[in-house]
Amino acid sequence: xxxxxxxxxEVLRRIRDRHWPPGSAIxxxxxxxxxxxVARATVNRALRGLAEAGWLxxxxxxxxxxxxxxxxxxxxxxxxxxxxxxxxxxxxxxRLLRREVDEEMLAxxxxxxxxxxxxxxxxxxxxxxxxxxxxxxxxxxxxxxxWLVANAPFSHGNFAAGAENAGAAMxxxxxxxxxxxxxxxxxxxxxxxxxxTEVRLTYGAGHQIRTVI
Amino acid sequence: xxxxxxxxxEVLRRIRDRHWPPGSAIxxxxxxxxxxxVARATVNRALRGLAEAGWLxxxxxxxxxxxxxxxxxxxxxxxxxxxxxxxxxxxxxxRLLRREVDEEMLAxxxxxxxxxxxxxxxxxxxxxxxxxxxxxxxxxxxxxxxWLVANAPFSHGNFAAGAENAGAAMxxxxxxxxxxxxxxxxxxxxxxxxxxTEVRLTYGAGHQIRTVI
DNA sequence: TAGTGGTCTAGACCACCAA
DNA sequence: TGGTGGTCTAGACCACTAC
Numbered sequence: 001x002x003x004x005x006x007x008x009x010e011v012l013r014r015i016r017d018r019h020w021p022p023g024s025a026i027x028x029x030x031x032x033x034x035x036x037x038v039a040r041a042t043v044n045r046a047l048r049g050l051a052e053a054g055w056l057x058x059x060x061x062x063x064x065x066x067x068x069x070x071x072x073x074x075x076x077x078x079x080x081x082x083x084x085x086x087x088x089x090x091x092x093x094x095r096l097l098r099r100e101v102d103e104e105m106l107a108x109x110x111x112x113x114x115x116x117x118x119x120x121x122x123x124x125x126x127x128x129x130x131x132x133x134x135x136x137x138x139x140x141x142x143x144x145x146x147w148l149v150a151n152a153p154f155s156h157g158n159f160a161a162g163a164e165n166a167g168a169a170m171x172x173x174x175x176x177x178x179x180x181x182x183x184x185x186x187x188x189x190x191x192x193x194x195x196x197t198e199v200r201l202t203y204g205a206g207h208q209i210r211t212v213i
Numbered sequence: 214x215x216x217x218x219x220x221x222x223e224v225l226r227r228i229r230d231r232h233w234p235p236g237s238a239i240x241x242x243x244x245x246x247x248x249x250x251v252a253r254a255t256v257n258r259a260l261r262g263l264a265e266a267g268w269l270x271x272x273x274x275x276x277x278x279x280x281x282x283x284x285x286x287x288x289x290x291x292x293x294x295x296x297x298x299x300x301x302x303x304x305x306x307x308r309l310l311r312r313e314v315d316e317e318m319l320a321x322x323x324x325x326x327x328x329x330x331x332x333x334x335x336x337x338x339x340x341x342x343x344x345x346x347x348x349x350x351x352x353x354x355x356x357x358x359x360w361l362v363a364n365a366p367f368s369h370g371n372f373a374a375g376a377e378n379a380g381a382a383m384x385x386x387x388x389x390x391x392x393x394x395x396x397x398x399x400x401x402x403x404x405x406x407x408x409x410t411e412v413r414l415t416y417g418a419g420h421q422i423r424t425v426i
Numbered sequence: 427t428a429g430t431g432g433t434c435t436a437g438a439c440c441a442c443c444a445a
Numbered sequence: 446t447g448g449t450g451g452t453c454t455a456g457a458c459c460a461c462t463a464c
Contacts (some may be wrong), residue, residue, distance in 0.1 A: 003433070016366045016404075028449065039435045044450075054290075060442045060450045069293060069362065074372045076287040077267075078426065083282065149282065153229045154426075159287045162421040163376030163394040181376040181394035187426070208375040213291065213367075213402070216452070242431070252454045257431075273431045274462045 002038055007046035010036075015055055015066050023068045026056075074211045078159070078187075080149050081112045081120060081201075090114035096140040097173075104129045108144045111173060118174045121202040130194045145199070154196055157189035161209060164202070176205045183207050215251055220259035223249075228268055228279050236281045239269075287424045291372070291400075293362050294325045294333060294414075303327035309353045310386075317342045321357045324386060331387045334415040343407045358412070367409050370402035374422060377415070389418045396420050 011032075014020045026032075029047065033040040047064060050056045054071045058064045085092045093113030100107045106126040112119045124144050126134055131152045134144065164184045171178040183203045189196045224245075227233045239245075242260065246253040260277060263269045267284045271277045298305045306326030313320045319339040325332045337357050339347055344365045347357065377397045384391040396416045402409050 022363070030449090039437095040450095041436090041452090042434060044452090045433085048451090058450065059444095061444055061448060062442095063449060069296065070366065072291045072370075074289040074291060076289050076424070078285045078287060080282060150235070153283070155229075157285075157426040158423070159426050160421045160423045161374060161396070162419065163396040165378075165392070165394040179378070179392055181378040183374070183376040183396075189426070206375065208373045210371070210373045211289070213370040213372050213400070241429090252456095253431095254433090254455090255453060257433090258452085261432090271431065272462075273460065274429055274464090276430060 002036055002042075004042050004045040004049075007032070007036055007038070007043060008049055011046060011050060012055065020066050022066050022070070025063050025065050028063060072213050074213045076159070076209065076211050081122075081145055082143070085112065085114045085119055088114065090119075091116070094143050096143075099139055101128070101135065106134060106144075108139055110139070110143060110145075112143070112145075118204055120204065120207075121170065121173055122199060123202075124197060124199040126197045127195050130191065130196050144197075148197055152191070152196055154189035154191050157187055160186045162186075166202075170202060174202070174204055180205050183209070185209075215249055215255075217255050217258040217262075220245070220249055220251070220256060221262055224259060224263060225268065233279050235279050235283070238276050238278050241276060285426050287426045289372075289422065289424050294335075294358050295356070298325065298327045298332055301327065303332075304329070307356050309356075312352055314341070314348065319347060319357075321352055323352070323356060323358075325356070325358075331417055333417065333420075334383065334386055335412060336415075337410060337412040339410045340408050343404065343409050357410075361410055365404070365409055367402035367404050370400055373399045375399075379415075383415060387415070387417055393418050396422070398422070 020026050029040050029043045032043045036043065047056060047058065051058045054073060055067055056064050057067050082092045093116060095111045095113065097111060098107070098109040104127065106128055108122070108124045108126070110122045112122060122145060126144065126148070128135055131148070133151065134147060137147050162184050163181050166174060166176055166178060166180045166182050168178050170182070171180060174182065176182070182205060185201045185203070186199070188198045233239050242253050242256045245256045249256065260269060260271065264271045267286055268280055269277050270280050295305045306329060308324045308326065310324060311320070311322040317340065319341055321335070321337045321339070323335045325335060335358060339357065339361070341348055344361070346364065347360060350360050375397050376394050379387060379389055379391060379393045379395050381391050384393060387395065389395070395418060398414045398416070399412070401411045
């Protein structure tokens with residue numbers, strides 16, 4: 001049996017073998033289809049996947065070439081904090097620190113706990129013009145994080161991760177020494193042209209973002 | 214014209230509208246094909262994409278359901294440091310700090326510079342049993358980073374990012390105050406079962422990993 | 427065991443763009 | 446303007462799994 005995954009594997013092998021070196025053109029879909037004895041659509045399925053993964057560059061008329069610099073991509077999943085903590089086998093806890101409404105903006109500060117210990121500090125702003133319903137939610141019970149995920153789907157957003165030294169206040173909240181290096185993740189999300197929320201998550205000492213390549 | 218992207222857009226709209234709420238089953242491919250007036254393969258193409266993006270859960274016999282917790286995914290591209298620096302419009306510089314061969318392992322420490330300023334510190338180990346050729350490379354000229362990308366393709370790897378306080382030596386190298394919070398990225402890559410390299414990149418103060426969701 | 431998604435085929439037309 | 450990838454079709458068979 002020859003399926004598209006077999007073809008993908010074989011093409012990838014030829015790229016790794018340098019049988020088809022970086023920058024070189026590989027045979028047309030029609031030729032490969034003849035060689036493997038499958039329909040062109042099957043070859044297309046395999047090559048499309050490799051192109052999406054960054055191994056190939058494909059252009060109409062110009063043909064398919066092996067990418068000069070195979071840019072590897074890591075997929076970073078962005079779970080709800082509660083799910084992240086419970087998936088690690090810890091008990092989830094939540095503490096609302098501050099809630100303020102200023103004109104069309106809701107500002108929330110909260111602490112997420114794992115087995116009672118500080119896990120992440122959440123500093124969030126929400127656009128009330130877009131999600132007015134959150135003004136009526138008791139954020140001491142349900143976190144803005146969880147509510148928004150369930151009730152305010154977004155179309156796209158930005159993601160940035162960096163390192164910062166803990167200030168005195170943050171250090172006390174997170175139970176670390178002042179100046180400790182903490183991982184900070186910032187996200188802004190939009191629903192089409194409308195800005196929904198901006199969040200800044202400061203994780204506890206030693207926390208890592210992990211994924212596979 | 215009705216293409217698979219139009220169907221993808223429409224299905225996504227119904228999910229966001231909660232016309233098809235989280236956890237609910239959506240019509241079969243055959244029904245949707247009839248509704249949109251296209252072939253089942255076209256519907257399949259659209260739904261497959263949404264499933265890969267995390268919006269849908271699909272199982273044979275069980276049908277297609279809207280994901281209960283739409284786990285959003287960010288795609289993190291992992292470029293070569295030189296390309297990353299030059300893409301930012303800065304001049305790339307490189308300085309080899311240490312090179313040691315111990316049995317079957319090559320250890321390299323180097324500094325990557327952007328416009329002459331420290332950009333990232335690289336601490337790397339390479340398995341010489343898998344890529345013996347790197348032993349003959351003049352790493353003072355070409356970075357191990359660049360050489361490996363071009364000559365030692367890997368099949369998979371791990372990725373972890375965290376924050377650390379700069380020690381005295383690192384602080385001096387990177388031109389920051391001792392104790393400054395720095396972003397540290399660790400990667401291990403494999404070619405099938407064979408371990409290739411393990412690298413630890415310590416970025417300069419304020420550096421962020423950025424992507425879109 | 428029956429119903430669902432996964433995949434393949436042979437053919438077709440189209441969009442794009444290098445020559 | 447011709448060749449290449451992108452997409453769609455109608456039909457078919459298969460793999461998996463809830464029932």
